[in-house]
Amino acid sequence: MELTGAQALVKSLEMQGTEVMFGLPGGAILPVYDPILDSPIRHILVRHEQGAGHMAEGYALATGRPGVAMVTSGPGATNIVTPLANAYMDSTPLIVITGQVATASIGTDAFQECDITGVTAGITKHNWLVTDAQDLPRIVAEAFHVATTGRPGPVLIDVPKDVSQSMMQWYWPSSVDDLDLPGYHPSKEVDPLGIAQAATLLAEARRPVLYVGGGVLKAHAHQALRALAEKLNVPVVTTLMARGAFPDSHPQHLGMPGMHGMYTAVTAMQQADLLVSLGARFDDRVTGKVDGFAPHAKVIHVDIDPAEHGKVRRPDLSLVGDAKEVIEALLGATSAPVEGQLDPWWDQLRQWQAQYPLYYDAPQEGQLLKPQSIVEALRDGSPEDTIVASGVGQHQMWASQYWRFNHPYTWINSGGAGTMGFAVPAAIGAKVGRPDRTVWAIDGDGCFQMTAQELVTARTEGIPVKIAILNNAYLGMVRQWQEMFYEERYSEVYLSPDLPNYVLWAEAMGCVGIKVEHPDDVEGAIAKANSINDRPVVLDFRTDASEKVFPMVASGTTNDEIVVHPTQGGRR
Amino acid sequence: MTPEPIERPEADEAHHHVLSVLVENKAGVLSRVAGLFSRRGFNIFSLAVAPTDRSHRFSRITIVVDAASAPLEQVVRQLDKLINVVAISHLNQHEVIERELLLATVVVTDTTSQEVIQLCSVFGAEVVDVGTGELTVVLAGHPDKVDGFEELLGRFVVTELHRTGLVALPKLSRSNAASTFPGSRD
Numbered sequence: 001m002e003l004t005g006a007q008a009l010v011k012s013l014e015m016q017g018t019e020v021m022f023g024l025p026g027g028a029i030l031p032v033y034d035p036i037l038d039s040p041i042r043h044i045l046v047r048h049e050q051g052a053g054h055m056a057e058g059y060a061l062a063t064g065r066p067g068v069a070m071v072t073s074g075p076g077a078t079n080i081v082t083p084l085a086n087a088y089m090d091s092t093p094l095i096v097i098t099g100q101v102a103t104a105s106i107g108t109d110a111f112q113e114c115d116i117t118g119v120t121a122g123i124t125k126h127n128w129l130v131t132d133a134q135d136l137p138r139i140v141a142e143a144f145h146v147a148t149t150g151r152p153g154p155v156l157i158d159v160p161k162d163v164s165q166s167m168m169q170w171y172w173p174s175s176v177d178d179l180d181l182p183g184y185h186p187s188k189e190v191d192p193l194g195i196a197q198a199a200t201l202l203a204e205a206r207r208p209v210l211y212v213g214g215g216v217l218k219a220h221a222h223q224a225l226r227a228l229a230e231k232l233n234v235p236v237v238t239t240l241m242a243r244g245a246f247p248d249s250h251p252q253h254l255g256m257p258g259m260h261g262m263y264t265a266v267t268a269m270q271q272a273d274l275l276v277s278l279g280a281r282f283d284d285r286v287t288g289k290v291d292g293f294a295p296h297a298k299v300i301h302v303d304i305d306p307a308e309h310g311k312v313r314r315p316d317l318s319l320v321g322d323a324k325e326v327i328e329a330l331l332g333a334t335s336a337p338v339e340g341q342l343d344p345w346w347d348q349l350r351q352w353q354a355q356y357p358l359y360y361d362a363p364q365e366g367q368l369l370k371p372q373s374i375v376e377a378l379r380d381g382s383p384e385d386t387i388v389a390s391g392v393g394q395h396q397m398w399a400s401q402y403w404r405f406n407h408p409y410t411w412i413n414s415g416g417a418g419t420m421g422f423a424v425p426a427a428i429g430a431k432v433g434r435p436d437r438t439v440w441a442i443d444g445d446g447c448f449q450m451t452a453q454e455l456v457t458a459r460t461e462g463i464p465v466k467i468a469i470l471n472n473a474y475l476g477m478v479r480q481w482q483e484m485f486y487e488e489r490y491s492e493v494y495l496s497p498d499l500p501n502y503v504l505w506a507e508a509m510g511c512v513g514i515k516v517e518h519p520d521d522v523e524g525a526i527a528k529a530n531s532i533n534d535r536p537v538v539l540d541f542r543t544d545a546s547e548k549v550f551p552m553v554a555s556g557t558t559n560d561e562i563v564v565h566p567t568q569g570g571r572r
Numbered sequence: 573m574t575p576e577p578i579e580r581p582e583a584d585e586a587h588h589h590v591l592s593v594l595v596e597n598k599a600g601v602l603s604r605v606a607g608l609f610s611r612r613g614f615n616i617f618s619l620a621v622a623p624t625d626r627s628h629r630f631s632r633i634t635i636v637v638d639a640a641s642a643p644l645e646q647v648v649r650q651l652d653k654l655i656n657v658v659a660i661s662h663l664n665q666h667e668v669i670e671r672e673l674l675l676a677t678v679v680v681t682d683t684t685s686q687e688v689i690q691l692c693s694v695f696g697a698e699v700v701d702v703g704t705g706e707l708t709v710v711l712a713g714h715p716d717k718v719d720g721f722e723e724l725l726g727r728f729v730v731t732e733l734h735r736t737g738l739v740a741l742p743k744l745s746r747s748n749a750a751s752t753f754p755g756s757r758d
Contacts, residue, residue, distance in 0.1 A: 121604055122611050126655040129599070146655060183596060183658040307649035 026072025053083020058429025089416025150186025215279015292558030
């Protein structure tokens with residue numbers, strides 16, 4: 001069967017089971033947009049290419065399937081660089097297809113030419129410049145294979161216009177053996193000797209902690225994790241990337257560690273004699289000052305990426321492998337702890353939890369809304385399996401702290417890259433992947449202004465996401481740092497609560513917009529938003545800019561120097 | 573027990589590691605390797621690359637890494653994540669055949685030309701081009717030998733001098749010439 005390169009590309013995406021792609025056409029990708037008309041793949045036309053990338057990420061994070069985005073060359077391609085960098089930091093499987101100028105024009109500074117494989121080499125797991133249409137099915141199959149196996153990540157396929165226009169003889173690689181990837185061997189056998197050593201370390205530990213990262217979700221290991229934690233009666237912390245991997249309602253869960261983590265989660269790691277890192281990477285936001293991180297702990301590092309072992313902290317035991325396989329092997333090799341062995345540890349943990357719970361001061365009459373209370377009201381007023389997306393900043397930390405994540409794949413967030421503007425498009429992508437779920441974006445006013453135009457996409461495509469803006473009229477996290485570390489010298493952080501007028505803006509984009517200023521109106525507005533399912537809803541909550549995120553480990557300090565809420569005593 | 577800090581040795585010119593990296597011979601591979609070194613903050617002391625087989629499917633890159641810039645284990649494991657990298661060997665200093673090539677153009681007079689030619693014959697170098705008042709000489713040998721030759725050439729007026737950087741292969745069948753790292757495949 002003879003096909004054009006463009007037809008072969010779209011057919012290859014179909015062969016990979018692609019049900020939806022996010023994109024925006026342009027000159028160099030034009031040939032590929034023609035066969036899309038005849039394809040069962042749903043195409044969602046975004047308003048900015050960054051939106052396409054983040055939607056594909058949101059889709060991937062909510063479904064576990066790779067997200068697919070397609071854009072044109074030059075500025076179309078560079079506009080999707082941020083989502084690629086974001087997906088690379090968070091190991092999200094993403095397939096980005098870019099148009100490219102015709103092969104004969106490459107290197108001539110042609111109209112809308114950009115060396116996008118060069119630009120993205122450092123922020124993709126791999127990328128390809130296709131020079132022959134005959135290679136397209138094989139390269140698409142390679143791209144999906146690379147993006148979804150081992151440590152997942154984003155990939156990019158750059159397709160010159162003449163390649164998509166030329167003819168090829170259709171085929172489909174029937175197995176991995178038909179791929180041309182001599183240097184890629186992602187599967188790692190679990191070392192049985194290492195598992196036995198890990199079981200010994202766990203049996204000897206008096207103050208163990210399971211340090212759970214995003215890799216547990218990538219490996220679909222949440223059930224195995226729960227079984228292991230319960231069998232060993234070991235406390236669990238879940239990083240920002242792992243929220244939902246272990247239920248927040250579980251009594252063994254200490255919550256999120258790190259810069260704005262729970263006091264008990266942070267301090268448990270500091271006092272631990274054994275850290276079992278499962279698909280986590282000792283990120284600086286978790287460790288604080290590395291030299292002072294978990295100083296008494298032996299470390300068992302479980303990660304599928306060999307390069308993560310010893311990158312930040314030299315492990316005492318290194319287990320390279322898939323988190324699920326390793327956890328299941330540990331389940332088989334370990335036995336329940338000796339009766340009472342962990343009692344002193346649990347007593348200590350319970351004492352910390354009682355002493356330093358999450359805390360914020362109740363609002364005084366006439367004050368603006370407390371942002372933490374909005375997250376609580378959203379949580380209590382929405383279905384338990386609601387998917388929550390967030391941007392980056394204070395609202396993100398409050399969302400992670402005050403939501404109760406009891407299901408995996410319900411937290412859609414930009415962790416490693418810290419990409420402001422992530423929430424709206426990511427929520428849209430998540431809703432496309434999980435139309436059965438309520439999807440809330442908890443966003444900041446600064447973030448919302450970066451990517452809000454994608455609500456036009458959401459309304460047009462019938463994707464009823466809900467957005468809660470915690471509108472404190474500031475770039476709040478930067479304001480917090482300027483308050484705490486720059487003597488309250490507020491530099492370029494004020495935004496204005498009314499400009500733009502968020503309600504009018506929402507309505508102009510075909511959404512329902514509601515402004516909420518009074519505590520008495522919070523519950524009703526959330527109930528109304530949850531009842532609307534034919535269009536997106538934007539709630540503009542006017543929140544108190546003086547609220548800061550606590551606990552906090554200041555940059556450059558150790559986790560022992562954690563600062564709790566001033567009412568709880570502040571600096572410890 | 574305090575955790576063992578990750579060793580970041582002091583800068584030391586003498587501490588170089590030789591990595592022999594088999595890569596797919598595809599467009600952009602060298603830039604991927606070089607890009608990895610720059611973005612991870614690893615320093616390259618020298619780098620040589622050429623196809624290895626007649627089909628030109630693979631190339632071998634010999635990289636001399638400045639060991640002060642990063643733990644070798646991290647360099648190897650990060651390199652191994654590049655999809656186009658097929659195999660990596662760390663070549664042990666004492667168990668390796670190392671060669672480098674030097675080309676130099678030397679200004680000569682009737683008297684000094686004989687001295688240059690004599691120096692060449694001592695080192696096993698060759699005169700490969702002769703011009704008016706100039707000679708171009710070539711030496712292939714162990715980097716130490718090339719260093720010595722270069723130093724002695726410095727007594728003359730050298731107008732051009734190029735060194736290729738190191739290429740290397742493990743010594744054969746006496747002991748473990750190449751040590752393999754977890755995650756690398758060869």
